[in-house]
Each structure stands twice: as structure tokens, then as C-alpha cells.
């Protein structure tokens with residue numbers, strides 16, 4: 001094959017079905033975007049790359065900087081078809097290999113075969129036979145069962161003669177097509193299917209990242225002063241004592257350290273950033289309510305809390321009788337089970353400020369996965 005090839009990698013999607021930015025998700029070897037880009041950067045038949053990005057170009061710039069081949073960044077559009085159009089318009093190779101950035105496991109062999117067949121026929125795409133029986137249905141009722149012999153799941157890179165692709169694109173009105181072969185199909189042109197690979201699946205929903213778990217830990221530390229005339233609240237438990245903790249919120253030092261550990265694991269800052277003590281909204285705030293907010297934030301980014309461990313440094317009062325209730329409260333606030341939450345307490349043998357009863361400190365760690 002002696003034709004020049006530009007890889008057009010589309011990475012301007014919205015990850016709506018995943019619920020968080022799937023292309024920045026770390027899998028073994030790098031992020032999803034980095035892995036897809038690397039497959040083409042290392043491919044011997046690819047001369048250069050056009051990377052189609054969304055509004056936030058930072059991840060694309062970082063991934064492009066690690067490439068050896070020239071990478072041109074182009075802005076995508078509202079649909080995949082528009083993103084592809086923008087990418088192919090910026091390409092200069094005789095052939096284009098249009099690839100979903102969401103398919104990071106593409107092999108050299110899959111790319112090579114699609115390119116070689118496209119070089120001789122004008123259009124080729126990798127595909128695999130479907131494994132399930134497929135039903136056609138309307139309103140939840142089966143209308144028919146197409147023969148499985150005729151059904152293939154098409155993958156990327158879909159490879160085309162660039163001049164021919166642009167010629168067909170000039171007459172195409174439909175920006176809603178979901179793959180690139182359709183441009184050729186609609187014009188009555190042949191597209192040859194080449195050998196795909198079941199491993200070259202598109203990362204679309206959270207199940208597609210199972211077995212590619214990203215694991216992070218975080219640490220939190222907080223201190224509050226013990227003063228007269230305040231309530232002593234730890235892990236949401238109101239403890240009867242001669243002094244209480246001073247703070248803008250309810251000063252629940254345990255909940256605060258745990259929130260910082262959870263936020264820290266996801267590199268989402270700390271409670272000072274999310275709930276500033278200059279904001280009157282948080283005056284006297286119930287810290288478990290803030291913890292529920294943090295838990296929602298984590299879920300929104302696809303993170304799951306695996307476990308929390310904490311140590312309260314407190315000379316008095318004795319905390320052991322209250323620990324089961326603290327674990328229960330924290331578990332409820334973070335949406336996990338009690339056995340995932342550990343709370344321990346120790347004195348510092350009358351040493352330092354906790355030993356002198358001047359304040360209470362808490363260390364916490366959290367492990368999160370997605």
C-alpha cells in the first residue's frame with residue numbers, strides 16, 4: 001500500500017450515555033483518548049493525524065503533545081457526522097481512516113486491513129458478526145427477526161479514498177448518520193467489510209469500563225477547637241459534653257476530614273472550595289448534608305466510594321459508645337454500607353493540643369473506583 005493516510009480521530013462527543021467524560025478515563029496504558037491516538041501514531045501506514053475535539057481542548061492538546069506524528073486539532077460539532085465532516089475537511093492524505101476516540105483497543109491488524117482494502121476499493125470498514133439474535137420491534141412488540149448471517153456490527157477505523165469521500169460529502173444533507181459508511185451506501189457505492197475484532201468495542205456505557213477499573217485514594221485532615229457554649233457533633237452524633245467544637249458550620253470535624261478524603265481522592269479540591277466558611281449559607285450547616293452533596297458530586301463523575309477509614313484524636317470525652325452511630329450516619333450520607341465505614345478514636349496520651357483537650361483532630365482516608 002503506497003497511498004498517504006491521514007487518521008481522523010473523532011473525540012468531540014458528549015459521553016451522555018457514560019455520564020462522565022469517558023475519553024479522559026484512565027485505562028491500562030493511558031486515558032481512552034491517549035490510547036486511541038497512540039494506535040494511529042504508532043501505525044506504520046499512517047502519515048499524520050487530525051484530532052477532532054470538543055469545547056475543552058486541553059485533554060486533546062496534552063494527548064497530541066505526546067505523539068511523534070503531526071497532529072492537527074480541529075473543532076467538532078453537535079453530531080458525530082458534523083465532527084467527521086470537519087475532520088475530513090482538514091485531512092490531506094489520499095486515504096482517510098476515520099476512527100472513534102472511544103475505541104482505544106483497536107489493533108494494528110484491524111487498521112492495516114481496512115486501509116489496504118480501502119486503497120484498492122475506495123471504501124472499507126472493519127466489522128464483526130453479531131453474537132445475539134437481533135429483533136426488529138415497534139412499541140416493544142417484535143416485528144421480525146433478520147437472519148443473523150446477514151448482520152454485522154461495524155467498527156472503526158472506517159477507511160475511504162479522501163477525494164471520493166469529499167465528493168459524496170458535498171451532496172450529503174444528512175448530519176444525523178451514525179457511521180461513515182452510510183455516506184457511501186446512500187450514494188449506491190460499495191463498502192467492503194474487513195475483519196474487525198470483538199476487542200475493538202466502543203466505550204459507551206459504564207459496563208464497558210468494567211475490568212478497566214480506575215482506583216484512587218485520598219487523605220483528609222481537619223482540626224476544630226473545643227470551646228464552652230457549643231455542641232459537640234462528631235459524625236452527625238450530638239455528644240453530651242461540657243465543651244463543643246467551634247466553627248462556621250456545625251464543626252463536625254469527623255465529617256469534614258472524611259469529605260476532604262473523598263474529594264481529595266477524586267482531585268476535586270476540598271470542603272473549603274465547595275462550602276466556603278465566608279458563605280453565610282453554610283453558617284451552622286449540618287455537615288452530613290454537605291457530605292450528601294459531596295456524595296452526589298462523586299456519583300455525577302462516575303466515582304464509587306469503596307471504603308472510608310478515619311481516626312479521631314480526642315482526649316475526652318470517651319467516644320467508643322458513639323462510634324456505631326457515627327458509622328451509621330456517615331454510611332447513610334455517603335450512600336454506602338456501614339461495613340465500608342470505619343471510625344476509630346484514640347487519645348494522644350495528654351500530649352499536644354488534643355492531649356490538652358484544646359481541640360479535636362481527625363485523619364481520614366478514602367478509596368474510590370470507577
Ligand SMILES: Nc1ccn([C@@H]2O[C@H](COP(=O)(O)OP(=O)(O)OP(=O)(O)O)[C@@H](O)[C@H]2O)c(=O)n1
Pocket residue numbers: 010011012013014015016017018052076077078079080081083084099100101102103202203204
Ligand atoms: N458530536 C460528536 C459526537 C460523537 N463524537 C465522537 O464519535 C465517537 C463515537 O461516539 P459515541 O461513543 O457515541 O460518543 P458520545 O457522543 O461521546 O456518546 P453519547 O452519545 O453517549 O453522548 C466518540 O469518539 C465521540 O467522541 C464526536 O466527535 N462528535
Ligand SMILES: C[C@](O)(CO)[C@H](O)COP(=O)(O)O
Pocket residue numbers: 080100153154155156178179180202204
Ligand atoms: C461509527 C460507529 O462507531 C460504528 O459502530 C457507531 O455507529 C457510532 O455510533 P454512536 O451513535 O456515535 O454511538
